[in-house]
Amino acid sequence: MICPRCHSQVADHIKFCGTCGADLRAQSALVHSNPQQSPQSSIPPNQFEEYSNSVFGNAVPRAELHNPKGPLHIADMTISIEGELVPVVDIMLGNQLPIYFEHHILLWKHPGVQIGFKSMQGAARRFFAGLQIFISEAQGPGNIAFSRDSVGQIVALRLQPEQMVEVREHQFLVATSNVDYNFTFVQGISNILFSRTGLFIDQFTAIGSEGMLLLHGYGNVFEKMLAPGEALDIEPGAWLWKDPSVRMEMTTVAGSQRGGGILGALGGFMAGSSIVLNRFIGPGRVGIQSMTYHPPANEGAPEAGGQRNMDLNLGNLGDIF
Template sequence: MICPRCHSQVAEGIKFCGTCGSPLQSPTPPPPPARAAYPPPNQGAYTPPNQGVYTPQNQYEEYSNSMFGNSVPKAELHNPKGPIQIADMTISIDGELVPVVDIMLGNQMPIYFEHHILLWKHPGVQIGFKSLQGAARRFFAGLQIFITEAHGPGNISFSRDSVGQIVALRLQPGQTVEVREHQFLVASGNVDYGFTFVQNAANILFSRTGLFIDQFTARGGEGIVLLHGYGNVFEKMLAPGEALDVEPGAWLWKDPSVQMTVTTVAGSQRGGGILGAIGGLVAGASIVLNRFVGPGRVGIQSMTYHPPTTEGAPQAGGQSNLNLNLGDLF
């Protein structure tokens, strides 16, 4: 077999060129033999039941009939089944307990991703750094200044070291989604990666959200952001003024229209006096709760998020990364 891109000799049955990384199409299989009509024509028309076909629940959320219409990004939850096509890339989600995001990159649209989540890649995929806008502000805020960028063609895959589910957020030009820090996996190159400050000092001190929330905005065409939610991921849609109190660490993403404040477990009670407050405290895992007020949507994960341990830190059985010498990097 000859690679159509670089004209190198490739063995039969190989999916990717070992020289340039281009995908190779297998020879077209012969058409299946003709099958007899079912049932016989003299028994009348009959459509057999659709057996063995499974359509996963909530595979692709449609909001055309909701109050938000098409003004919010569409979310594909529960490890989307079937390939997702964005620009010249194809995204597939494999696995169940610890899902893998597998991306076939073309020549045009790059992707960027967080550090330490790369699982495998084809040698033809080029890895580099992508600088972010507002580098000085990000530096003083303690956020990432550089993230990793990948250019095709070729195959590349990602996974986070935790049980969970993948959420795919499709963003049309101008649409924005806000995501909890360190929970995004991959985004297409036409999606801007910024941040916004958490409002309210109580939010910062007690809600375990931190000082900042990641913001992703699509520019110049449809983009995509892939998130890893711990445990199972669910979506709550809030009407204008409707409130939802959520265990801190359990929210994953939200629409910018959803306001986030903080309330105590006792303050979340309708009444009951001191006994009601104690009962609410015993029922909850924290003294405080995040309160989300609509309109908009909130993504919720069933496992509480824990900030990642610094790689090589004593908690992980190693030494602090601050003691790392430059020679150790090569």
């Protein structure tokens, strides 16, 4: 079967394209019911901009692929993203679908909107991992709005049933209640110690019906669609979200150079790169934020990354064990 969005070869039983995340269930069902009929004749229009509209196609990251240009509708709610420097998620809730959100980001709400707590699955695991056990939940009808106290861009990811995305910790804003919120451990000791991602990655999966996930990216957000085996080296702290099919590894500035030895590594370092880079390997998509956010450090403290990052993460391990 051929993916209608990126034209990659996909096995007939696959539900989502591993290269671009496209929903392939309708095409797969059509292939099984009538193998002689081309599934592309029934493809719905793509809800996002196409990479082919770019001069460079999918060879380079593209800006704001998931930056909505107008109101988003899901179930009986309407979601608008307004403002520029510090954007606001403005949601008109109906009666059908509640939402849940991170603490401390509520900006305003109508008095009729009910605020409560949503308990998370795997409470014991989350407790020992130092993650949130309870998260805020809002039930309509009425208007509610959220904003994080930082310059950036809000990204809206529309998830089809059973579709998952993985998100950097502490950058989730809002999700509809039919999106499952879980976490996974970062794979690889080098990723844990040096990649600045921390110990955990958030996982969001739509359950039963289409769901909506909104993230806050610092600065502006770009998206890169990686072909199978294609790699992209990204400054630590700059990745925002990715498809689960995208593998994350750690590399050094020297390892990221085609040649040049120590002088090439020094050149990359002087160009503004960290000693350590995150390497993402396709197939799949990765979201990139242009402002590589790191928690503030006291004046005179060493830069994040390297030994400092190792100390921080070993401290986190001590908190867990």
